Amino acid sequence: MARPSIVPIALTVDDRTGYTLWAPPWEEDGEEWQAFLGTSEDDRASVHLFPTPAALAAFCRTRTDHDLADHPVWPVVVGLGAADLTPDDDHRYDLDGVYDIAAENPDRWAVEELAATVDIVSRLAECLDTGDEDDLTDDEELTDTDDDRDVDADVELDRRPDAEVERGGEFGSLAELVARPEIGSLGLGVDAFVGRAGEDAWLGVGAALDDLWEDVLEELGAHLDWTGGGTVALADYPSAEEAAEAEDDLADEDVDVAPTGATAAGATPVSAIARPGRIRANPSQVAEAAKFWEAVGILPVEVVVPEGAGVTLRCYVEDEARFLGRNGEVFVFPSPEQLTRFCAGDEEHDLTEIASWPEVADTDTPPLPAEQDRYDLTELTDVMAEVADGAAGLVPHRAIAQPVEGVRDIAEYAGLDRVEQLLRPTEPLGRAVARAEVEPDAPLRAEDAAAVRAAWDEVVTQVSGALVFRD
Structure with a gap:
């Protein structure tokens, strides 16, 4: 059977780039799961972020008090270094840059980048929303994979392909954003923004982001742990530009x-x-x-x-x-x-x-x-x-x-x-x-x-x- 995967990703917010891990949906005991490197305390889930891939690698080598510790390939991740945990271009998400992208012409790259950014934020929200089980939609129901899991202390969410963030919950602004038809059109690719109707749809994307994106970032920001589980300080974070230069030094x-x-x-x-x-x-x-x-x-x-x-x-x-x-x-x-x-x-x-x-x-x-x-x-x-x-x-x-x-x-x-x-x-x-x-x-x-x-x-x-x- 094919192995589940864990992928390094980078999030840029407020001119600060943080590195973490994402486990895309995998099947376990008949249920489909996805998760991020994080924990939950006092009913608040968080994702751990790190200023460099090296800091992320150091955390992975020494810590198991997080929600990826029992992932099938975690034993492999423990042995990886900074180069292995440096995200590729497809897994870098500049949440600060969405306005600039929406101001460009809707070419393939702009549409795909916006779609990917909205998608990863939605996935984060689905995993981080710790609302009561009764408050979730049918497609968002939290499930356990074994008797030892505590739903309230786990950021893992059973995420089916049609799952969505609930309106009125912790991520209400995000739910409102993804409900906008123009935002939904991003998933259709660049063809959705061709012609007069497409131009209007692209303007609608920009308008939706202007209305709601700052609120979305505020909702998400409440769940971002920039201390790497207490292993780093905010002063350790370079600017986004400095982080990119540091990665260049790491690469050949x-x-x-x-x-x-x-x-x-x-x-x-x-x-x-x-x-x-x-x-x-x-x-x-x-x-x-x-x-x-x-x-x-x-x-x-x-x-x-x-x-x-x-x-x-x-x-x-x-x-x-x-x-x-x-x-x-x-x-x-x-x-x-x-x-x-x-x-x-x-x-x-x-x-x-x-x-x-x-x-x-x-x-x-x-x-x-x-x-x-x-x-x-x-x-x-x-x-x-x-x-x-x-x-x-x-x-x-x-x-x-x-x-x-x-x-x-x-x-x-x-x-x-x-x-x-x-x-x-x-x-x-x-x-x-x-x-x-x-x-x-x-x-x-x-x-x-x-x-x-x-x-x-x-x-x-x-x-x-x-x-x-x-x-």
């Missing part, structure tokens, strides 16, 4: 390619279905490089297939994907440096005619893929195998979404008709993809995974045949 300054299967010590058992990309760089390097690549409209993309892993470039021309390649073949390079050398050469390819290509050919900005542009097709293969072998309830449909996004683009560019057939809504894989769009948290069932797995294996074979590994 050189961009390199991690060997196949190489991850931080213990990373695989901690997060069985969220392994890092093969092209490794610290977050500030990726963010700095993204300024150039987004400006030219051509983005670095990482693809991982059974035959290997590498980086390429992709843009969209009249909403159709176009890759660095020729005649339907995608050129993939084992490192950003090798891709950069190719771009500076004079070989003809399908991006040569793009207006901004001369800037790409002349730049020394490394092509570092952002997290949303990494497509590990082998990871989903492994996930499908685990689910088919009985890991039902541990893998949500959302695990399908990002790999399929990359597959669709490559299939479109390479003319892979068979892939398009397998992704039709009438086919098992297509049905799973469709459900991932409307019910991303719905767990994959073992009986569905077998058929989906066979189709996905064929998709991966097709896509692998369109990749040409260059050096």
